[in-house]
Amino acid sequence: MNRLLPLPVVVPLLGAALTLVLGRWPRLQRGISVAGLTTTLAVAVVLLVEAYRHGPVVLAVGAWPPPVGIVLVADQLAALMLVVSSAVTLCVLLYSIGQGQGDVGESAPVTIYHPTYLVLTAGVTNAFLAGDLFNLFVGFEILLAASFVLITLGGTEVRIRTGSTYVVVSIVSSMLFLAAVGLVYAATGTLNLAQLATRLDALPDDVRLALQLMLLLAFGVKAAIFPLSAWLPDSYPTAPAPVTAVFAGLLTKVGVYAVIRTETLLFPDRQVAPLLMVVAGLTMLIGILGAVAQSDMKRLFSFTLVSHIGYMIFGVALSSVAGLSGAIFYVVHHITIQTTLFLVAGLVEVRAGSTDLRLLGGLARLAPLLGVLFFVPAMNLAGVPPFSGFLGKLGLLQAGVAAGGALPIALVAAGAATSLLTLYVASRVWNIAFWRSPRLATDEPAVRLPALMVGATAALVALGLVLTVAGGPLFDVTADAAEDLRARTPYIRAVFPGGTP
Amino acid sequence: MTGGGAGPTLVLVIIVGVLVGCGVNLLLERSLTRILLGIILLGNGVNLLIMLGGRPGVAPVVGTGPVDQMSDALPQAMVLTSIVITFGLTAFLLAIGYRSWYLTGDDEVPDDIEDRQIVRRAERDEAATADLGGEGADADPEQVDPEPARRRLRRGDGVE
Numbered sequence: 213m214n215r216l217l218p219l220p221v222v223v224p225l226l227g228a229a230l231t232l233v234l235g236r237w238p239r240l241q242r243g244i245s246v247a248g249l250t251t252t253l254a255v256a257v258v259l260l261v262e263a264y265r266h267g268p269v270v271l272a273v274g275a276w277p278p279p280v281g282i283v284l285v286a287d288q289l290a291a292l293m294l295v296v297s298s299a300v301t302l303c304v305l306l307y308s309i310g311q312g313q314g315d316v317g318e319s320a321p322v323t324i325y326h327p328t329y330l331v332l333t334a335g336v337t338n339a340f341l342a343g344d345l346f347n348l349f350v351g352f353e354i355l356l357a358a359s360f361v362l363i364t365l366g367g368t369e370v371r372i373r374t375g376s377t378y379v380v381v382s383i384v385s386s387m388l389f390l391a392a393v394g395l396v397y398a399a400t401g402t403l404n405l406a407q408l409a410t411r412l413d414a415l416p417d418d419v420r421l422a423l424q425l426m427l428l429l430a431f432g433v434k435a436a437i438f439p440l441s442a443w444l445p446d447s448y449p450t451a452p453a454p455v456t457a458v459f460a461g462l463l464t465k466v467g468v469y470a471v472i473r474t475e476t477l478l479f480p481d482r483q484v485a486p487l488l489m490v491v492a493g494l495t496m497l498i499g500i501l502g503a504v505a506q507s508d509m510k511r512l513f514s515f516t517l518v519s520h521i522g523y524m525i526f527g528v529a530l531s532s533v534a535g536l537s538g539a540i541f542y543v544v545h546h547i548t549i550q551t552t553l554f555l556v557a558g559l560v561e562v563r564a565g566s567t568d569l570r571l572l573g574g575l576a577r578l579a580p581l582l583g584v585l586f587f588v589p590a591m592n593l594a595g596v597p598p599f600s601g602f603l604g605k606l607g608l609l610q611a612g613v614a615a616g617g618a619l620p621i622a623l624v625a626a627g628a629a630t631s632l633l634t635l636y637v638a639s640r641v642w643n644i645a646f647w648r649s650p651r652l653a654t655d656e657p658a659v660r661l662p663a664l665m666v667g668a669t670a671a672l673v674a675l676g677l678v679l680t681v682a683g684g685p686l687f688d689v690t691a692d693a694a695e696d697l698r699a700r701t702p703y704i705r706a707v708f709p710g711g712t713p
Numbered sequence: 714m715t716g717g718g719a720g721p722t723l724v725l726v727i728i729v730g731v732l733v734g735c736g737v738n739l740l741l742e743r744s745l746t747r748i749l750l751g752i753i754l755l756g757n758g759v760n761l762l763i764m765l766g767g768r769p770g771v772a773p774v775v776g777t778g779p780v781d782q783m784s785d786a787l788p789q790a791m792v793l794t795s796i797v798i799t800f801g802l803t804a805f806l807l808a809i810g811y812r813s814w815y816l817t818g819d820d821e822v823p824d825d826i827e828d829r830q831i832v833r834r835a836e837r838d839e840a841a842t843a844d845l846g847g848e849g850a851d852a853d854p855e856q857v858d859p860e861p862a863r864r865r866l867r868r869g870d871g872v873e
Contacts, residue, residue, distance in 0.1 A: 280787075346791055353798045360805055369816045376745055376809050376822050383752055383802050384740065390795055391759045397788060398766030446825040511826075 213262050217271040217284045219255045220294055220337040223248050228330035235323030242309050245326045249305055249333065253298040256337075260291035264689060268696075268706035270343070278707050279404050283343030287703055288693035289540060290340045293469055296544050297340070299675060300461050300551050301333050303668045307555055308454035310664025311562070324361065332358035332458070339466050343707060345393050345403040348470060352389065352434065356382050359463060362455045363447060370450050378447035385433035385440075392426040399423060406707035409477050409700055417483075424479045428471065428488075435467030437525055438495035441518045445502065448517075449510035453558025456510065460517050461551030465543055468524045472539065475528050476697040488529035489619050496522030496630040503637045509557045509567035509645070516593065516637065517550050519630060526623050527608050530615050536694035538607035541687060545592075545600045545679055552589040552672040559585065559661055559669060560645065565654025569641065574650025581666065583646050588673050590642065592680075594635035600679040605631055607687065725765055732758030745810040745820035752806065756799035760792050 227248030231241045262269050268287035272278055286294065308325070335355025342348040360382070364375035397403055399419055400411040412420055429440075436444045444464070448456050475488075499519025506512035524546070527539025561567050563579050576583035592599035605627060612624040679686060696702045704712060732754050739751025767785030771778045810820045824832075 346794075350794065350798075353802075357798075357801060357805070360802075364809065364812075367812050367816075372809060372813050372816060373823055374825075376806075376813065377825070379802075379806060379809060380740075380748055380752070380822070383806070384755075386798075386802075387752075387755050387759050391762055393791075394759065394763035394766050394788070397763070397791075403787075442825075446827070 213258075214269050214271040216255050216258060217269055217286060217341065218273065220252045220259075220298065221284075221334050221341065223251050223255075224330040224334040224337070228327040228334065231330065232323070232327040235327075241323075241326050245305055245330060246302070246309075248330060249298060249302040252333065252337065253295070253302055256291065256294040256298045259286045260288070260295050260689075262286075263288045263291040264692065267702055270706045278343075279402060279407055279713055282347055283404065283406075283707055284341040284347075285343040285405075285703065285707060286341055287696060287706070288689060289469070289472065289697060292540065292544065292689060292693060293340045293465070294337060296547050297336055297462050297465075298333070300547055300672065301329075301336075301458060303672045303675070304454050304458045304461075304551065304555070305329065306671075307457070307558070307665050307668035308452075310662040310666075310668060311452075311454065311558070312662070325365070328358050328361045329458075331355075332362065336462050336466055340469060343405055345396060345405065345408070349386070349389055349393055352466070352470075353386060355463065355466065356386065359459060363451045363459070365452060365455065374447045374450045377443055381433065381443040385430050388426065388433070389430035392423065392430055395426065396423055404707070405473070405477055406704040407712055409704055410712045412478055420479065421483055424474075424484060427474050427478075428484065431467045431470045431474070432491075433467075434464065435471060435525075436464050436495075436518050436521055438491050438498055438518075438522070441495065441499070441521075444518055445511055445514035448514045449508065453554065453561060457551045457554035457558065460513070460554050461547045464517065464521060465547050468521065468528075468539075468543055471525065472528055472536070472543075472697070475531065476536065477700055477703060480531075480698075480700060482531055485529050485531060486619060488525055489623050492522045492525035492529055493623050493626040494522075495519065495525060496626050500630045500633040500637065504633060504640075507569045509560060509569060509641060510554070512569075512637065512641065513550070513553050513557060516553075516634060519634070520546050520550070520593070522630070523605065523608055523627060526627065527611065529623075530608075530611050530620065531698075532611055532615060533691065533694045533698050534611035534614060535608065536697055537687065537691040538604060538611050540690040540693055541600075541607055542604040544686065544690070545604045545676075548672060548676045548679060549589050549593050549601065552669065552676060553586075553593065555665075555669045555672060556582070556586045556589065559665060562665070563661060564652045568653065569644045571653035572645040572651065573648040574646070576646040578650050578652075579661070582661070585666070585669050585673055586646065587642065589676055590638040591635075592676050594638045595631040596635065598680060600676060600683055603680065603683045603687070725761065729758050729762050729765065732761065743821050745806070745813060745822060748822070749803065749806050749810060753799075753803055756795075756803070760795055760799070763788050763792050763795065 227244050230244050234240050234244065259269055263286055268285055271284045273282040273284060276282070332355050335351050335353070335358060338354060339348055339351030342351050360375070360379050363378055364371050393403065396408065399415060400408060402408055402411060412423070433440045448459055451459065496519050499515050499522065503512050503515035503519060506515060523542050524539045527535045527542060529535070557567050559582055560572070560575065563582060564572050564575060566572065592601045595601040595605045609624050609627055612620040612627070736751045736755030736758055739747050739754065742748060742751070767788035770782045770784035773783040773786040813820045
C-alpha cells in the first residue's frame with residue numbers, strides 16, 4: 213500500500229514534463245492534465261481509507277531508513293488534505309479548460325499553463341506528505357515557484373506590478389523558513405519530524421520557543437495570518453480567475469496545515485497559545501472589516517479568505533481535540549467554498565464583463581443559474597444553518613466554550629461577530645450584483661457561459677453540499693485525526709516502528 | 714572553520730550577520746533591482762547559516778580519513794538544494810524586474826490599490842462609501858437604472 217505514496221507527487225510532475233513536451237498538441241495536453249489529476253485524486257482517496265483504517269502510511273523514499281533518508285507520511289490529516297486538494301484542483305483544471313482560449317489563451321502561450329499548474333499541484337501534495345522539515349520547505353518552494361509563474365501569467369503591467377509584491381513577500385517568508393530549518397538542525401541534529409518531536413522536548417524552553425516563533429512567522433506569512441496578511445488581497449485578484457481560485461483554496465491552507473503539523477507534533481506544550489488566539493481574533497475581525505469596505509468581488513473574497521483563516525488558527529490555538537477537529541473540518545470546508553466563490557466571480561466576469569460591484573446589477577434575473585451558484589456557497593461561507601460552514605463554526609465555537617477562560621470566550625464572541633459580518637458581506641454582494649435593476653459592465657455580454665466552466669463550478673458547489681450532508685462522518689474522521697495529532701505517538705511510531713533512534 | 718570541531722568560528726557568524734543585515738536593508742528599498750540584490754545577500758546569509766549548523770571537519774568521504782573527524786554531510790546537501798532554489802528565484806525576480814522596466818520604464822514596486830485610493834480620496838476630501846445597498850431602490854441613486862452619470866464613476870474609480 214505504501215508504494216502508492218509517492219504517486220500524488222510523481223504523477224503531476226511527470227504530467228508536467230509530458231505536457232511541456234507536448235505543448236503543440238493542446239488537446240493531448242488537456243487529456244494528460246486531467247488524467248494526471250484524476251489519478252492523484254484516486255490515490256488520495258485510497259490513502260485516506262488506508263490511513264483511517266490502519267493508521268499512518270509511511271514510505272522511506274529509495275529505501276533509505278528514516279532519520280537519514282526522505283520519508284513520506286500520510287496520516288489522516290495529510291490524507292484528508294490530499295483528497296480535498298486534489299478534488300479542488302481537478303475541478304479548477306476543468307474550469308480553466310472550459311474557459312480555454314479566453315483568459316489564459318489570449319495573453320499567454322497556453323503551453324505554459326498546464327505544466328505550471330501540474331507543478332503547483334505536485335508542490336502542494338509534496339508539502340502535505342512531507343515527513344521532514346526540509347522536504348516541507350522543498351514542497352513550499354515547488355508550489356511557490358509555480359505560483360509565481362501563474363500569478364504573472366501573460367506579463368501584463370497590472371500583473372507584473374502586483375506579482376512583484378507577491379514574489380518578494382513569498383521569497384522573504386521562504387528565507388525565514390529556511391533560516392528556521394537551519395537553526396532547528398543546528399539545535400537538534402535532525403530534521404525528521406518524528407525524530408524532532410522527541411529531540412525538541414529535550415531542548416531548553418527558551419531555545420524551543422525561539423525556534424517555534426521563527427517557524428510560526430514563516431508559516432504565518434504563507435497562511436496570511438493578520439499582521440502578515442497585507443500582501444494577499446493585493447496580489448490575488450489580478451490573476452486569471454482559475455488561478456486566483458486555486459491559490460485562494462490551497463496555498464494559504466498549506467500554510468495552515470504546516471502550522472497545525474508543527475504546533476501539534478513538534479511543540480505540543482501550549483507556550484504560544486495566547487499569542488495564537490490574539491492573532492486569530494485579529495485576523496478574523498480585521499479581515500472581515502476589510503471585506504466590508506470592498507467594492508470589487510474578487511478583492512472582497514480575498515478579504516473573507518484572510519478573515520476565515522482566523523477560525524482555523526483559533527482551533528489550533530485551543531489545541532484540544534475538539535478545537536483541532538474543528539480546525540481541520542474548517543480547513544476542508546473553507547478550501548472548497550472559497551475556491552467555489554472565486555470561480556463564481558470568474559463566471560460573473562465572463563457574463564457581465566467585470567467583478568466591480570459598482571458596475572453590476574440584476575444578475576439573478578439575467579442569469580438565474582449563476583445566482584444559485586453564488587447564493588449556495590455564499591450562505592455556506594457565512595455559516596447559515598444547515599451548511600458545512602455552520603457546522604464548522606459551531607464545532608469551533610463549542611470547543612472554545614468548552615475550553616473556558618477569558619481569552620477563548622472573547623474569541624468565541626469574535627468568531628460569532630465575524631460570522632455575522634460575513635453574512636452581511638455576502639448579502640450585500642447578493643443585493644447589489646444580483647438583485648437590483650439589471651446592468652452589465654460590457655455592451656457585448658457572453659449570453660451563454662461555457663458549459664464546462666458552469667459544470668466545474670456546479671461540481672464544487674455540490675462538493676460543498678456533500679460536506680454538509682456527510683458532516684457527521686467527516687467530523688468522525690477529523691476528530692480521529694485530531695486525537696492522533698494530540699497523542700503524537702501514532703505518527704512517531706509509524707515512522708519509527710522500532711523506537712526513535 | 715576550525716579543524717578541531719569546536720563549533721563555528723566567530724568570523725563566519727559575523728559574516729552571516731552582515732549578509733543578512735545588508736540584505737534586509739536593501740529589501741526595504743523601492744526599486745526591484747535593489748530588492749533583488751537584497752534577496753541575493755539574504756539568501757547567501759541564510760545558506761551560510763545552515764552550513765554553520767553542521768559539524769565542521771574533513772571531507773565526508775568514507776576512506777579518506779577517520780570517521781569522527783568528518784564534517785556533517787547533511788547541511789551541505791541541504792545547502793546545495795537551497796542554493797539551486799535561491800538561484801532559480803533570483804532569475805525569476807530578475808525577469809520580473811526586466812519586464813517591469815520594459816513595460817513602464819522603471820522597476821519600482823508601487824503602492825497597492827487601496828493605498829492609492831485612500832490618497833486620492835484624501836486629496837478630494839471625500840468620505841469612503843463603498844456600501845451601495847440602501848433602504849430601497851429610491852433611496853440610493855446607484856440603484857436607479859443606469860444613467861450617464863455612472864460613466865464618471867467608472868472613469869474615476871476604475872482599477873489602474
